[in-house]
Amino acid sequence: MPNRPFTYESRAQRVLFGPGMLAQAPDELDRLGARKALVLCTAPQRAQAEQVAALLGPRAAGIFDGAVMHVPMASAEAARAAAAAAGADALVAVGGGSTVGLAKAIALVSPLPVLAIPTTYAGSEMTPIYGLTENGLKRTGRDARVLPRSVLYDPELTLALPVGLSVVSGINAIAHAAEGLYAADGNPVTSLMAAEGIAALGRALPALHAAPHDLAARSDALYGAWLCGLVLGSVAMALHHKLCHTLGGSFNLPHAELHTVVLPHVLAYNAGAAPQAMQRIAAALGTADAAQGVQALARRLGAPVALRDIGMREEDLDKACALALRDAYPNPRPIEAAPLRALLQAAYEGAAPAG
Numbered sequence: 001m002p003n004r005p006f007t008y009e010s011r012a013q014r015v016l017f018g019p020g021m022l023a024q025a026p027d028e029l030d031r032l033g034a035r036k037a038l039v040l041c042t043a044p045q046r047a048q049a050e051q052v053a054a055l056l057g058p059r060a061a062g063i064f065d066g067a068v069m070h071v072p073m074a075s076a077e078a079a080r081a082a083a084a085a086a087g088a089d090a091l092v093a094v095g096g097g098s099t100v101g102l103a104k105a106i107a108l109v110s111p112l113p114v115l116a117i118p119t120t121y122a123g124s125e126m127t128p129i130y131g132l133t134e135n136g137l138k139r140t141g142r143d144a145r146v147l148p149r150s151v152l153y154d155p156e157l158t159l160a161l162p163v164g165l166s167v168v169s170g171i172n173a174i175a176h177a178a179e180g181l182y183a184a185d186g187n188p189v190t191s192l193m194a195a196e197g198i199a200a201l202g203r204a205l206p207a208l209h210a211a212p213h214d215l216a217a218r219s220d221a222l223y224g225a226w227l228c229g230l231v232l233g234s235v236a237m238a239l240h241h242k243l244c245h246t247l248g249g250s251f252n253l254p255h256a257e258l259h260t261v262v263l264p265h266v267l268a269y270n271a272g273a274a275p276q277a278m279q280r281i282a283a284a285l286g287t288a289d290a291a292q293g294v295q296a297l298a299r300r301l302g303a304p305v306a307l308r309d310i311g312m313r314e315e316d317l318d319k320a321c322a323l324a325l326r327d328a329y330p331n332p333r334p335i336e337a338a339p340l341r342a343l344l345q346a347a348y349e350g351a352a353p354a355g
């Protein structure tokens with residue numbers, strides 16, 4: 001039974017899930033009333049985007065392959081210009097959070113609907129959150145206009161995601177659900193999705209690590225990613241996401257790896273203030289302790305556990321701490337300079353998480 005009053009708000013999105021679902025892309029565009037869609041991707045995923053453009057036939061207005069991590073303003077402006085030049089009336093994002101993020105940057109300033117075809121576990125396709133990086137600072141916001149109208153989850157597209165990236169991307173998804181479990185505006189429905197999403201990823205990541213082409217494991221991971229993305233889009237994130245935005249945008253660190261390194265330390269920081277959430281995370285992962293369980297999962301699957309191993313410089317830790325303290329945001333435990341700096345040091349060194 002709910003132990004406090006709550007508000008639950010659902011959003012209008014159509015989700016199609018299953019192997020081979022990519023074939024539905026033309027029908028989905030028709031449902032959106034679109035005739036000329038610009039297909040977006042990163043440069044390395046050009047071949048996947050070409051496959052989608054071929055499937056769309058005359059509905060494809062071209063391919064823009066300039067998506068990059070953290071959506072630098074220059075890439076957003078180039079993509080907006082490409083959409084206008086192509087006379088596009090819709091956007092098809094084929095890729096991970098970087099590509100979906102680029103589609104959102106266009107949708108923020110134009111009425112073009114987004115059809116998202118996710119190929120990682122980042123979950124951006126389920127959120128009205130956008131991010132833009134300019135002058136070394138990442139700005140994020142929520143705007144209903146950027147929420148993809150339709151999402152095609154086809155696990156076959158994730159078979160090509162390298163195992164290392166799959167693991168960190170899956171832990172990025174777990175981070176959304178973990179923070180959702182102690183969100184100030186959480187509710188029983190988002191908590192159910194969060195626990196189920198963590199459990200799905202907790203069993204799928206070891207399985208796909210052992211057998212990267214196991215379609216059942218890939219489907220389970222994508223199912224978990226969907227639920228975790230829904231949680232991210234529904235409730236307010238706290239210290240972990242703030243810290244990752246700051247570090248990622250200001251020091252250009254790889255997004256999913258960063259989440260993987262930082263999450264155990266933030267869970268340890270918040271453990272005393274959010275014991276029920278920690279119990280649910282630990283139970284979903286089948287471990288005794290949430291923070292240690294997440295770091296053990298990362299270590300076991302060969303993922304990075306130290307900021308120094310993913311490009312962070314020790315001399316930037318003070319600046320990172322100051323940036324993270326600049327704005328106020330909700331968190332179960334008050335955010336204070338000394339313990340936050342200690343958290344960053346522990347994450348830098350890859351130490352065991354300790355509150």
Ligand SMILES: NC(=O)c1ccc[n+]([C@@H]2O[C@H](COP(=O)([O-])OP(=O)(O)OC[C@H]3O[C@@H](n4cnc5c(N)ncnc54)[C@H](O)[C@@H]3O)[C@@H](O)[C@H]2O)c1
Nearest residue numbers: 042069070096097098119120122124127129157160161255
């Ligand atoms: N707004 C949101 O709600 C939200 C949520 C999560 C992440 N994000 C943003 O998304 C970005 C990170 O997204 P990401 O972690 O998915 O990384 P990404 O989209 O940058 O992908 C990482 C790399 O993997 C490649 N790749 C992706 N899928 C592949 C596949 N199936 N096969 C082969 N290669 C593949 C990409 O081309 C890229 O080179 C960050 O900028 C982050 O801030 C936003």
Ligand SMILES: O=C(O)CCC(=O)CC(=O)O
Nearest residue numbers: 101129130131140241244
């Ligand atoms: O950077 C963004 O686009 C927002 C990212 C977000 O809220 C989720 C994440 O950090 O994984």
